[in-house]
Amino acid sequence: MEKIQETSLEIKERFAKVNVQLQEKDITERLSALVNKFRVPINEARRNVINYFLKVHNINQDEFFANAGFANQNPVKIAELVEDNKWCTFNARVSILWDARHEKILQTGVLGDETGTIVFTTWKSGGSPVLEEGKCYTFKNVVTSEWQGRMSIKINKNSEILPYQGDITVAKKLVTIVGAMVDLQQGSGLIKRCPECNRSLSKGSCGEHGKVEGTYDLRIKGVIDDGIASHDVILNRKLTEELTGITLDKAREIATEALDVGTVADEMGRKIIGSYFEVTGVQVDKNLIVDSIKPFRADVSNQVDALLAAAEA
Numbered sequence: 001m002e003k004i005q006e007t008s009l010e011i012k013e014r015f016a017k018v019n020v021q022l023q024e025k026d027i028t029e030r031l032s033a034l035v036n037k038f039r040v041p042i043n044e045a046r047r048n049v050i051n052y053f054l055k056v057h058n059i060n061q062d063e064f065f066a067n068a069g070f071a072n073q074n075p076v077k078i079a080e081l082v083e084d085n086k087w088c089t090f091n092a093r094v095s096i097l098w099d100a101r102h103e104k105i106l107q108t109g110v111l112g113d114e115t116g117t118i119v120f121t122t123w124k125s126g127g128s129p130v131l132e133e134g135k136c137y138t139f140k141n142v143v144t145s146e147w148q149g150r151m152s153i154k155i156n157k158n159s160e161i162l163p164y165q166g167d168i169t170v171a172k173k174l175v176t177i178v179g180a181m182v183d184l185q186q187g188s189g190l191i192k193r194c195p196e197c198n199r200s201l202s203k204g205s206c207g208e209h210g211k212v213e214g215t216y217d218l219r220i221k222g223v224i225d226d227g228i229a230s231h232d233v234i235l236n237r238k239l240t241e242e243l244t245g246i247t248l249d250k251a252r253e254i255a256t257e258a259l260d261v262g263t264v265a266d267e268m269g270r271k272i273i274g275s276y277f278e279v280t281g282v283q284v285d286k287n288l289i290v291d292s293i294k295p296f297r298a299d300v301s302n303q304v305d306a307l308l309a310a311a312e313a
């Protein structure tokens with residue numbers, strides 16, 4: 001109830017900024033019907049009620065959001081973005097762009113500042129400019145969004161993205177993604193590393209030290225698709241063993257029996273491709289260096305649907 005009153009007041013104040021005086025009672029009635037009778041989440045109810053009054057008073061949506069002072073104009077830091085559905089403004093560097101996997105998505109990736117990182121998505125329908133990896137921008141009037149406990153940034157028609165002149169150092173923070181393992185890349189499974197520099201060998205040769213007697217190692221270079229983007233993830237030996245149940249010794253056995261090192265990756269692929277995982281790690285260039293990985297039971301297509309619905313609202 002308190003939440004409804006608070007939201008009513010907020011809506012009333014926002015409309016007052018565009019010179020429309022609403023009765024608080026009218027707002028509260030609509031909100032509480034949606035929330036209490038129809039069990040609509042408060043954020044959706046708020047959006048619904050705002051849209052209703054926009055229509056009633058024949059107010060242009062873009063103008064309303066531009067003038068109603070939705071966003072706090074003082075830039076905040078990414079670490080402060082902890083609450084769902086908050087309008088905000090901040091400066092950030094585009095620390096990585098992922099390959100978008102959905103036709104309606106323009107770009108998706110990670111934004112960062114000194115305090116943390118956050119995933120963002122822009123939509124082809126949203127009119128956002130194309131962002132460049134490594135460049136800094138001011139993100140005005142963007143909205144936070146929470147899905148499965150993870151925050152992201154929605155950039156909509158009322159948002160504005162401007163070049164930012166200052167310099168921003170991005171904190172190395174963990175990124176979490178949820179999606180299906182769709183592929184294992186070349187270099188997965190049983191590999192050999194150079195004893196001098198630890199680089200993986202290609203046909204028994206190190207790029208730096210030439211032909212060497214390599215030492216065996218296990219790793220997975222996987223591709224995880226979260227419905228929005230594909231992510232290259234790298235798992236070290238320990239995580240690979242835990243995830244596949246294939247130890248280094250077992251892997252050598254498999255390779256020896258088959259007279260083919262590639263058999264190890266094939267067998268690992270059979271165990272994990274098509275399964276859903278929650279993966280946490282540090283993004284280094286194009287790769288997510290995985291820190292932890294665990295099975296995840298949910299349909300990630302929900303995430304795309306939810307984001308699409310929000311983007312088009």
Ligand SMILES: [Zn+2]
Pocket residue numbers: 194195196197198199206207208209210
């Ligand atoms: Zn080497």
